[in-house]
Amino acid sequence: MLRLLPFMPLFGILLLIYWLCVQFGIFPRGLNIILFNITLPSGHIWRPTWGDFMVLAGILVLYIEIFKSTRTSETTIIDHLLSTIVLIFYLVCWLIYPWGGNSVFLILACMSFLDVIAGFTITISSARRDLTIGGK
Numbered sequence: 001m002l003r004l005l006p007f008m009p010l011f012g013i014l015l016l017i018y019w020l021c022v023q024f025g026i027f028p029r030g031l032n033i034i035l036f037n038i039t040l041p042s043g044h045i046w047r048p049t050w051g052d053f054m055v056l057a058g059i060l061v062l063y064i065e066i067f068k069s070t071r072t073s074e075t076t077i078i079d080h081l082l083s084t085i086v087l088i089f090y091l092v093c094w095l096i097y098p099w100g101g102n103s104v105f106l107i108l109a110c111m112s113f114l115d116v117i118a119g120f121t122i123t124i125s126s127a128r129r130d131l132t133i134g135g136k
Contacts, residue, residue: 012086069119
């Protein structure tokens with residue numbers, strides 16, 4: 001399973017989790033359910049929701065995906081291809097299915113778009129640098 005991690009687009013896993021939550025009736029209605037309450041030192045009560053949790057998970061996944069795109073190997077091309085397919089799934093779900101038509105899902109789709117664009121940009125920049133160093 002760990003050998004598949006470089007190939008696996010993590011936004012696809014996040015999409016699968018979101019879809020499973022839709023199938024179990026949790027999302028999209030449950031995106032506004034408060035998970036817990038924390039009283040901050042300012043006295044304000046912070047009430048994070050499932051939607052907030054999904055956006056934070058998306059930010060974490062985006063960081064990992066950008067970090068993965070800094071390597072230059074044969075798996076990078078496959079990873080970019082799969083990430084592009086996942087982005088297409090995000091866009092189709094956002095446009096066609098009612099459960100995808102909300103701000104949380106759109107933010108996740110935008111993060112997936114940033115993953116694809118940043119992945120290609122970083123890989124091209126890294127490859128150009130490697131060619132410059134190796135090609136003299």
